[in-house]
Each structure stands twice: as structure tokens, then as C-alpha cells.
Amino acid sequence: MGWALALHGGAGDIPRSLPTERREPRLATLRRCLDLGAAALRAGRPALDVVELVVRELEDCPHFNAGRGSVLTADGTVEMEAAVMEGATLRCGAVSGVSTVVNPVSLARLVMEKTPHIYLAFHGAETFAREQGVETKDPSHFITKDNIERLRQAKEANRVQIDYTQPMKGQSPQETKAPVDDNSQTGTVGCVAIDAAGNLATATSTGGLVNKMPGRIGDTPLVGAGTYANAICAVSATGKGEEIIRRTVARDVAALMEHCGLPLRDAAARVVAGTPRGTTGLVAVSGAGEVCMAHNTTGMFRACATEGGYAEVGIWTDEADGNGASVSIGL
Amino acid sequence: MGWALAVQGAAGAISPSLPPELREPRLATLRRCLDLGAAALRAGRHALDVVELVVRELENCPHFNAGRGSVLTADGTVEMEASIMEGRTLRCGAVVGLSTVVNPISLARVLMEKTPVIYLAFDGAEAFARDQGVETKDPSYFITQDNIERLRQEKEANKLQSTKGQSPQEIPSPTDGNSRIGTVGCVAVDAAGNLASATSTGGHANKMAGRIGDTPIVGAGTYANALCAVSTTGMGEDIIRYTVARDVAAVMEHRGLPLRDAAVRVVAGMPRDTVGLVAVSGAGEVCMVYNTIGMFRACATEAGHTEVGIWADDVDANGESVSIRL
Numbered sequence: 001m002g003w004a005l006a007l008h009g010g011a012g013d014i015p016r017s018l019p020t021e022r023r024e025p026r027l028a029t030l031r032r033c034l035d036l037g038a039a040a041l042r043a044g045r046p047a048l049d050v051v052e053l054v055v056r057e058l059e060d061c062p063h064f065n066a067g068r069g070s071v072l073t074a075d076g077t078v079e080m081e082a083a084v085m086e087g088a089t090l091r092c093g094a095v096s097g098v099s100t101v102v103n104p105v106s107l108a109r110l111v112m113e114k115t116p117h118i119y120l121a122f123h124g125a126e127t128f129a130r131e132q133g134v135e136t137k138d139p140s141h142f143i144t145k146d147n148i149e150r151l152r153q154a155k156e157a158n159r160v161q162i163d164y165t166q167p168m169k170g171q172s173p174q175e176t177k178a179p180v181d182d183n184s185q186t187g188t189v190g191c192v193a194i195d196a197a198g199n200l201a202t203a204t205s206t207g208g209l210v211n212k213m214p215g216r217i218g219d220t221p222l223v224g225a226g227t228y229a230n231a232i233c234a235v236s237a238t239g240k241g242e243e244i245i246r247r248t249v250a251r252d253v254a255a256l257m258e259h260c261g262l263p264l265r266d267a268a269a270r271v272v273a274g275t276p277r278g279t280t281g282l283v284a285v286s287g288a289g290e291v292c293m294a295h296n297t298t299g300m301f302r303a304c305a306t307e308g309g310y311a312e313v314g315i316w317t318d319e320a321d322g323n324g325a326s327v328s329i330g331l
Numbered sequence: 332m333g334w335a336l337a338v339q340g341a342a343g344a345i346s347p348s349l350p351p352e353l354r355e356p357r358l359a360t361l362r363r364c365l366d367l368g369a370a371a372l373r374a375g376r377h378a379l380d381v382v383e384l385v386v387r388e389l390e391n392c393p394h395f396n397a398g399r400g401s402v403l404t405a406d407g408t409v410e411m412e413a414s415i416m417e418g419r420t421l422r423c424g425a426v427v428g429l430s431t432v433v434n435p436i437s438l439a440r441v442l443m444e445k446t447p448v449i450y451l452a453f454d455g456a457e458a459f460a461r462d463q464g465v466e467t468k469d470p471s472y473f474i475t476q477d478n479i480e481r482l483r484q485e486k487e488a489n490k491l492q493s494t495k496g497q498s499p500q501e502i503p504s505p506t507d508g509n510s511r512i513g514t515v516g517c518v519a520v521d522a523a524g525n526l527a528s529a530t531s532t533g534g535h536a537n538k539m540a541g542r543i544g545d546t547p548i549v550g551a552g553t554y555a556n557a558l559c560a561v562s563t564t565g566m567g568e569d570i571i572r573y574t575v576a577r578d579v580a581a582v583m584e585h586r587g588l589p590l591r592d593a594a595v596r597v598v599a600g601m602p603r604d605t606v607g608l609v610a611v612s613g614a615g616e617v618c619m620v621y622n623t624i625g626m627f628r629a630c631a632t633e634a635g636h637t638e639v640g641i642w643a644d645d646v647d648a649n650g651e652s653v654s655i656r657l
Contacts, residue, residue, distance in 0.1 A: 090572040090573065091572070092571070092572055094543075096452065096543075097452060097453065115539060116568070117538070117539060117542045117568060118543075118567075118568045118571050118572070119542065119543040119544075119548075119571070120539060120541045120542055120543070121427065121428065121452055121453065121541050121543055122428060122452060122453040122454070122541055123453070123540065123541055124539055124540040124541010124542060125541050127540065127541070128539065128541070212448075213446070213448055213451065213455055213459070214454065214455040214458070215451045215452045215453055215454060215455015215456050215458070215459070216448045216450065216451055216452075216455060217427070217450040217451070217452055218450070222450075222548055222549070222550075223548070223550075223551065223571050223572065223574065224548070224549075224550040224551065224571075224574040224577060225549065225550065228574075241449075242447060242448070242449045245423070245449050245450065245549050246416075246421040246422070246423055246449065246549060247421065248549065248550040248554075248574070248577050251550060251574050251577055251581075252581070255577075255578070255581045255585065256585070259581065259582070259584075259585030259586055260585055
């Protein structure tokens, strides 16, 4: 059976015309994270450590909507959220509304390990961060020019711009194509893993929606929605937060496996197919070592690797760079 | 089939020696809420309206841990949370970290109906409340003497346990019935078969500021779909990790179990003394299941069944009880 790992950097209406300079840095980061995660698993690290270290890398990368590089609220601020969950024990931790914590996923893990609580938010989460001595920086550290521009455009258009990979006007020479589905969301990062001992874990982190109402919480920190792990599987979801919440996406994958005896792939496909088109993507691994990456959006930044030697990196479904039969499902 | 309604006002280590002056006002409120809810259902009101109006009554009652009468955080403040969900459409709304909103459940409903957002918290939620013009009051309005005393006792017990090396979960509950946990909730299926669920709470006495429990988390404390509507109460962290409300519906759907069996299965799978729930199904079934010492609860059906109780042996029902204590 062996270890397995899958990670994502957001699902959404990622246009095929995405220019190289917006595509390659993200793919390079996905590959680097895959290598880091696989090396840790090979070295026998527990799944919980692995998902945390991979998501920290993604948070630190300014090209993804988590940690530094998070999209901005309607007030031009950053409000980050994250969650972790350990399958064997159902232990979990989540944070929302953090604005100075460099690695929200690590703060979520501390909530899980150092408090009797699961979920801390806003001022309470920031206070806890200081008590724990985690790395914090001035809020300006997290704000990138790309995201200032993205917010400006969203306000101009007076709509919530959920697809943050849309090329911004004036940046690329070709005419930018309007998003096919303006309600698609991309942005959130996540990682699921099963380690050599068979332990499952998941972690997800995000800045949320561009131009979101301050205080708006999405699916990422809600156990059962964007993040879930039990003894059967570990899931991290991405997409339109509200749809993922009302359909308890991550929890449902595990429930279908348990109650209906479906293999991971079928359970994931069924859950994703049950959400409105263009809203949902997820990565998942099971206790039996299965891996699956499913989305009903145009694309999903993703990568996975198994001990058996399979590896895959991709954005859309027909260009996935894999060394065997793809485990990606585009619906 | 017909309409059905169930109400809860917290599950926990409610001491059987709870004195009348702490018991009767709560039972009276449960009865009043039951009557209000049943009257609304008889009059053809939508399930969503009914669960909201019942939970508003419970929030306004200072004897329950929601709205006025909410327990206090470690800082001595009130941070209220609530959520509401409509089964037929899966529409839902949740608010967290409120300190001035008189009826958090109504703000959750406004959020659901007026915005594309499901979940709004703290300063953002308070700002939204002002934008919407919902009723707000000074934070002191929500704070009761009972809860100031409850917080003092919790801090005292924490001090003791840290010197004895006990974990917070090992502290025995105060035996005067002042449970440190509590929530209020209501589920209903109306004459047209619509299902809805609503839950509201001040959270966990002496909780860390910013701590969010199960109540506002869709799938944990509140859930409704086309099969059933569920509202839970108890140890928030356990309810979150076990996705209790969602699981009842999942077990009904995938295992084909009736509501009662699904609810029992889910509650039986939880650690002892952690959870209670009330639920109704699209088929008009109603059940109230808990694995704690007691749960403040009441239910009524169109067929005429009514029931009010706290423990297993004090149930005031006009027929066979639909309560199950595990």
C-alpha cells in the first residue's frame, strides 16, 4: 500500500490562455511542494507533519491565495483562515480572521494541540498567536500588488471577483478573455496525506474571496466542509465556499465510502458531480492508499505522488503531466 | 403525516437535584415556545419562520444560554453565535462573535436571505447588523448575575484543576445544575413538508475569547436537507469532530434508517456525556436523543403528541415518549 500525497492550489475557471508567467511559477511551487512532501513521507514523518509543512510552503508562496498572497477583503485587508484534521483521532484545529500570522495552518495545529478548543477566530486567534509566539508580521507583509489590483478591478466591476487567476488588464499583451463563469472561485491551498503507518491527515488554508465582506468565513476552516479526515479518508476542498459549506463536501466523500462502500474515486466523483457546475474541486487520499483529484471547474492547480512511484502535476485535465494513468477527474 | 416541532434548551450534566427555582422557569419557557411554535404551524406558517420565532423566544429568555443569558467568555464578555438552515434548498446562514445583537438567529436568517454569504463573524457581523438595522443593545444587557457567578465558579474550578494536574475535561460539573454548556434550538417540518433547523448559543462558559463552537457550523450543530432537520447541543468540540447533525441525515439516506434509529446510531457513536439533539424528518417523525444526564426539551406533532422534560424519568407526555436517553 504505502504512503500517498495530494495537494492543490485552487480550483476555478482558470483560463487555458493563462500566460506562462502566471502559470509556471505556480506549477514550479506545486512540484517543489510535492517533492518536499514525498521526501518527508519517505523519511517516515507522520501525515499531520507532512500536510502542515506542505501547506506552509504554499502559504509562503505569494502566487497562491493563502498566507502571503491572500486576496483582499472589501476593506483592503487580509483575513486568513485554515484548518487541520487528523483522521485516526478526529482531532482538528481551525482559525479564521487572522491578519498577522505568517502560517495560519500552523496556528490551527496549535489550537488543536494546545487548547481544549477546535476553532478560534479574529481577535481571539490573534491573541492566541502572540501567546504561542508564532511568527507574525505586519499585515502589509501579506498584501501583494497583484491583489491590490485584483481588488480594484473587482470594486470597479462591483462584483465579487472569485477567480483570482484571471490575468489583470494591462499585464498581458493579449486581450483578456472574460471569465466564462464569473461565479467560479479559485484560490485556497490544501494537502492530504497518508503516511507509512497508515495515518491520514488533511490541511487547508486560504485568504478567501476577493472583495469579500470583512468577517466572511468560507468553507476552509469548517470541519466537514472544506476539510475533513477520519479513518477512511482525508479530503481538502477548494472552490465556491458557500456551495462547499451547504453540501458538506469533505464529510460527504467519507460518508459515501463508509455507508455505500464506494472506492475513493467514485465517492469523490459523486460528491463533486452533486455540486453546481464550476464550483468545486478536491484532493483526497484513503486509508487504502487510493489518491484522487476531482473538480467540476475548468481547472484545478494540483499535484500528487504515491510510494508506488506515480506522480502527476497539472491544472486542466488534458495536460496533466503524469507518469501513468491519471488519478484526476474533470467533471 | 402533518407538522411536527421539537425544541431543546441544552443537554448536559443537569443535576437531578436542580432546585425548582432553576427548573420551573425553564420548563415554563419550553412549554410557551412549544405552544407558540405549534400555533404557528397550525396557522400554516413556513418551517423557517417557526424555528426562527421559537429560537427568538429562547434567546430572549435569560435562563437559557443564548441571547440574553449567554454564558461569559474568559474575559467576562458575551460572544454569541447562531445558525439557521432550510432543508428543501440547503440555504443557510450563520453568525459568530456577536455582542450587541438581541436576536442572533434573526441576523443569521437575514444574512442567508440578503447576501451570498453563509457565514459572518465578529466585527464584520456586528457591522452587518447595523447596516440591516436589527435590534441591538449595549453588551451589558446580555450579561446576567447567574452567568457572572458561573464564570467565577469555572475560573475557581480551573485553578483547582491546574494545581491537581487535572485536564479541563476532568473537572466535575457543578452539581447545582449550572451546566457550563448549553445551547437552544428548534427543528420543524410544516404542513407543506418543508424542513428547517435553527440553533443559538453563548457557547461554553470561560471559553477563550474568539472560540467558535458547533452551533454555527453547518453539519455540526445545525443541519437540514430534504430528509430531516437536526439541532444539537452539548460539548461543541465533540459535535464538530463528529459532524453530528449531518451524520443523522447521512445515515437515514445511505442506510435507509428511520429518523429515530439514525439519531440513536449517531449519538451512540459519540463519547458519553457529550451530546443531545432534536430532530424531525420529512415524513413527520420526531425524536429527541441524548447521552448526557439530561436535556431540556419539548416536542409536539399535528397528531396531538406533546412532551416536555429534562431527564428520562420526569417526562410530561400525553402518549409514548419520543425521547431516548443513551
